[in-house]
Amino acid sequence: MPKDEFTIGEAARQSGVKVPTIRYYEQIGLLPVASRSEGNRRLYDRPDLGRLAFIRPARGLGFAGGAIRTLLSLQDDPDQSCAAADAIAKARLVEVDKRIASLNALRDELKRMVKQCESGRIGDCRVIETLADTTHVHGRLAEA
Amino acid sequence: MPKDEFTIGEAARQSGVKVPTIRYYEQIGLLPVASRSEGNRRLYDRPDLGRLAFIRPARGLGFAGGAIRTLLSLQDDPDQSCAAADAIAKARLVEVDKRIASLNALRDELKRMVKQCESGRIGDCRVIETLADTTHVHGRLAEA
DNA sequence: GCTACATCCTCTAGTGACTAGAGGAGCAAG
DNA sequence: CTTGCTCCTCTAGTCACTAGAGGATGTAGC
Numbered sequence: 543m544p545k546d547e548f549t550i551g552e553a554a555r556q557s558g559v560k561v562p563t564i565r566y567y568e569q570i571g572l573l574p575v576a577s578r579s580e581g582n583r584r585l586y587d588r589p590d591l592g593r594l595a596f597i598r599p600a601r602g603l604g605f606a607g608g609a610i611r612t613l614l615s616l617q618d619d620p621d622q623s624c625a626a627a628d629a630i631a632k633a634r635l636v637e638v639d640k641r642i643a644s645l646n647a648l649r650d651e652l653k654r655m656v657k658q659c660e661s662g663r664i665g666d667c668r669v670i671e672t673l674a675d676t677t678h679v680h681g682r683l684a685e686a
Numbered sequence: 687m688p689k690d691e692f693t694i695g696e697a698a699r700q701s702g703v704k705v706p707t708i709r710y711y712e713q714i715g716l717l718p719v720a721s722r723s724e725g726n727r728r729l730y731d732r733p734d735l736g737r738l739a740f741i742r743p744a745r746g747l748g749f750a751g752g753a754i755r756t757l758l759s760l761q762d763d764p765d766q767s768c769a770a771a772d773a774i775a776k777a778r779l780v781e782v783d784k785r786i787a788s789l790n791a792l793r794d795e796l797k798r799m800v801k802q803c804e805s806g807r808i809g810d811c812r813v814i815e816t817l818a819d820t821t822h823v824h825g826r827l828a829e830a
Numbered sequence: 831g832c833t834a835c836a837t838c839c840t841c842t843a844g845t846g847a848c849t850a851g852a853g854g855a856g857c858a859a860g
Numbered sequence: 861c862t863t864g865c866t867c868c869t870c871t872a873g874t875c876a877c878t879a880g881a882g883g884a885t886g887t888a889g890c
Contacts, residue, residue: 562879566877579885581839582885583886634796641789649782649783695865695867706850726855831890832890836886837886839882839884842879842881843878843879847875848875850872852869852870853869853870854869855869856865860863
């Protein structure tokens with residue numbers, strides 16, 4: 543096997559994405575259809591691993607499939623119109639900022655709880671109010 | 687109808703959670719089984735609305751059902767052991783911090799893109815590398 | 831070369847969290 | 861009393877996986 547070609551298992555280990563999940567990503571078009579070996583095994587190269595390593599954390603951060611496709615397209619086609627890229631990036635930016643604000647509020651409240659705990663009792667828990675009041679995030683980050 | 691009792695529709699409007707989703711939350715036990723009117727309609731009160739207003743953004747931030755249950759339990763039972771609450775809060779804190787770090791990296795990269803765009807071309811897009819390198823968030827925030 | 835065992839293949843089905851739609855009942859206004 | 865809105869239950873669909881069956885392939889030791 544030529545170097546810089548990986549089986550699906552190696553790709554999984556290197557990216558942290560599970561084998562069936564990689565196959566699933568191919569199926570839904572997040573990854574290009576992989577080339578095959580003589581014995582019908584999928585073969586991946588470095589760029590594929592890069593994509594994989596991107597998809598997982600993006601999912602973790604709540605980006606939907608469509609949004610990830612859009613972000614990947616920015617890389618695939620860096621010559622696409624500036625206006626398009628700008629619109630995509632700006633839209634993401636707004637959402638990401640909202641998320642950060644929400645998480646910061648939650649973070650402060652959790653810290654407060656831990657601190658209060660050190661000094662004896664829980665007292666009243668304001669985690670719920672904190673989140674309910676400060677966040678207005680609606681589901682996953684939207685499409686482009 | 688006594689004041690401070692709400693139909694499911696009113697609860698939906700006030701919390702921003704859709705009617706079928708409220709029924710679903712009851713079904714899976716995130717909300718207590720609602721009391722019913724003469725004509726078999728669900729009735730909600732203020733505390734129910736508070737729970738609802740909490741669940742939605744918590745979901746948006748990626749908390750899984752179990753984690754939300756745990757957070758709600760901190761409110762329901764503020765006298766539970768300090769050690770338990772402390773452990774829960776600390777675990778959440780670590781995850782939330784990771785998320786914030788990831789989103790900040792993504793945010794910076796998106797800003798850079800928008801800025802570069804203003805001055806003509808996109809150039810090379812590093813959004814993918816940014817996320818792939820800086821984030822190690824695995825799926826939803828875990829259980830307690 | 832042969833056996834053992836890991837890894838791969840495809841396919842179907844299950845999970846979690848919704849979301850949509852069918853079909854029917856309750857209630858308030860004109 | 862009929863129109864129309866909201867409610868009820870129930871089934872099924874979506875998305876993003878995840879698990880498992882059943883079979884083929886690749887590799888390492890004998």
